[in-house]
Amino acid sequence: MRIDVITLFPDMFKGPLTESILDRAQKMELLELEFNDLREFGTGNYKQVDDSPYGGGAGMVMTAPVLVDAIEKVKGEGDPYVIYLSPRGERLTQEKVEGLAKNHEWLILVCGRYEGIDQRVIDGGWIDEEISIGDYVLTGGELPAAVLIDAVARQIPGVLGKDESAEEESFSESLDRKREYPHYTRPEEFKGLKVPDVLLGGNHGEIDKWRKENCK
Numbered sequence: 001m002r003i004d005v006i007t008l009f010p011d012m013f014k015g016p017l018t019e020s021i022l023d024r025a026q027k028m029e030l031l032e033l034e035f036n037d038l039r040e041f042g043t044g045n046y047k048q049v050d051d052s053p054y055g056g057g058a059g060m061v062m063t064a065p066v067l068v069d070a071i072e073k074v075k076g077e078g079d080p081y082v083i084y085l086s087p088r089g090e091r092l093t094q095e096k097v098e099g100l101a102k103n104h105e106w107l108i109l110v111c112g113r114y115e116g117i118d119q120r121v122i123d124g125g126w127i128d129e130e131i132s133i134g135d136y137v138l139t140g141g142e143l144p145a146a147v148l149i150d151a152v153a154r155q156i157p158g159v160l161g162k163d164e165s166a167e168e169e170s171f172s173e174s175l176d177r178k179r180e181y182p183h184y185t186r187p188e189e190f191k192g193l194k195v196p197d198v199l200l201g202g203n204h205g206e207i208d209k210w211r212k213e214n215c216k
């Protein structure tokens with residue numbers, strides 16, 4: 001899968017996406033990430049990307065011409081699925097994550113800053129879907145985009161190691177796609193706290209039953 005991010009702060013993505021599983025996924029060419037600096041599409045000597053809001057009020061709004069120019073240049077002749085990360089969007093759920101990974105080979109993620117983007121970018125059809133990662137406001141769409149990339153990438157076949165994906169699979173449907181039961185590892189007793197007996201017994205039927213019962 002290819003994911004293009006359009007952002008004023010491409011460097012924000014370096015840390016979280018260049019370690020561990022996501023780093024390996026990119027080296028294996030299962031995941032291709034491109035960070036497109038919106039500033040390069042800005043207008044005038046100051047490469048302006050924002051302007052004051054019609055109707056007044058605090059803050060600035062990202063302008064439609066700059067955003068649409070960036071989206072269209074990144075698209076080229078291709079047909080990516082364009083997502084705008086926004087607190088007004090539909091909630092990102094595991095179901096939505098799996099749908100994105102399954103149905104799209106190429107995503108564009110548009111990250112807002114300031115008060116957000118000119119509504120006409122959305123209404124004019126340049127955005128296919130508006131997604132929120134939760135009911136709170138952040139300073140920009142970059143962290144939500146990184147969250148979406150992480151969640152979608154681990155659904156790409158081959159990205160997770162064999163053990164990780166095998167366990168995921170055996171649990172998926174029956175457990176509402178999650179496997180959020182409590183985990184334990186050595187030592188068997190830690191400061192008087194014991195590992196549940198059933199997990200030490202090796203009865204996999206009983207272990208599965210216990211995990212399902214204790215799954216959130």
Ligand code: 4GT
Nearest residue numbers: 085086112113116132133137138
């Ligand atoms: C929260 C979310 C998000 C923001 C979220 C436009 C300017 C939006 C700042 C941006 N806050 N983006 N995607 N909950 N802030 O997903």
